[in-house]
Amino acid sequence: MFTGIVEELGEVVALTDLGDSVRLRLRGPLVTDGARHGDSVAVNGVCLTVVETGEGTVTADVMRETLDRSALGALVAGSPVNLERPTVLGGRLGGHLVQGHVDGVATVLQRAPSEHWDVVTISLPDSLARYVVEKGSITVDGVSLTVASVGDDRFTVSLVPTTLELTTLGRKGPGDPVNLEVDVIAKYVERLMALDHVPDAAPEVTVPSSGAARAGSQPGGAAGSPPDEVPA
Secondary structure (H helix, E strand, C coil): CECCCCCEEEEEEEEEECCCEEEEEEECHHHHCCCCCCCEEEECCEEEEEEEEECCEEEEEEEHHHHHHCHHHHCCCCCEEEEECCCCCCCCCCCCCECCCCCEEEEEEEEEECCCCEEEEEECCHHHHHHCCCCCEEEECCEEEEEEEECCCEEEEEECHHHHHHCHHHCCCCCCEEEEEECHHHHHHHHHHHCCCCCCCCCCCCCCCCCCCCCCCCCCCCCCCCCCCCCC
């Protein structure tokens, strides 16, 4: 689990095509410090598993499914990447709950620079539109952001100088792809609301008549007891 607070702007050192997957070697002195085989790291919002470590670098494998469903397939050697280590229990939740499971790929449509921040317009896939609300949270390339406004097929975010300087979003221009992850709580609420909460009817129980014989008993009575009296 991550929080969408990018710790470091790293770099793709090398990219090796393995046919059905790609192996990425990433440089980032802060995030790679103390990294071990099997650790998780978010790369542009995609949770990857560390398979090798080196001096200031980590290597992770990206399977074809991830390449097809995220913007990681557009990376090349030298590409900058947003890096974040998983949060820890008891740590600060500076952004919002981020799983590192990309829901879709969007496109930067427009940038409107101002004196102290940029307003960026991003496309909104139809399948994700219902999860995005004004002033709600959304993850763009691994960065936890607040939705400034939302339309039918797009939304805007305002990027402060720190975000512009320390993440890839300061370099993204119109036409560039970005990874989107919507608020996971919204998806769970939708799923729960869609389920039928009416409990199933209790199964009908057949009660044998009082005169029915029971295994190991005399007719009409308990085991070993005389039969019930039968009225004349």
